[in-house]
Amino acid sequence: EIVMTQSPATLSVSPGERATLSCRASQSVSRNLAWYQQKPGQGPRLLIYGASTRATGIPARFSGSGSGTEFTLTISSLQSEDFAVYYCQQYNYWPPGTFGLGTKVEI
């Protein structure tokens, strides 16, 4: 089973700062990697797929990069609405398409 490891578990940043979140796969998943944002009391929302393609309606301050086993989600200038938990998911090996445990971005 592919294991997805996200770091850090919690990231403390100030509004306007850059946030960099990491996701590592236990073996290569090519570019079949998605990022999701989850706010309290809500279902996750797709941000990025194909490692770097923004989903419809996602602001340009969100960007994804990487391939193989190392991936990064960057939020260029954090807005108040960006404080949330972010999950990565590989879908190269499906099912199940495993998730990481998440990174909480807090103020």
Place this chain on the structure above:
Amino acid sequence: QVQLHESGPGLVKPSETLSLTCTVSGGSISSYYWRWIRQPPGKGLEWIGDIYNSGSTNYNPSLKSRVTLSVDTSKNQFSLKLSSVTAADTAVYYCARHSNDYYLDYWGQGTLVTVSS
């Protein structure tokens, strides 16, 4: 815009069967895989299973003996049954749609199911 909505009892007694339905609006249930995922309080996302509109299924091996997924294309709905529940099954349950490339492009808001007597 595709929308998903989970519905079902919020409280289930231990040893009984949890039953949830996901209603899809704004699009057809046909030609996609649909997924159930759960999230225990304060924890991460756990895959439960997938169903195609034809009825073809994939299940999490750790839950397979207790899970049944079904689909009703006439109602644009798919359903989850989880038998012999325990407190460990207390979680927010989400339904979601797979894109053609298997990432999850639409999610429901989730529904909290508590297992307690």
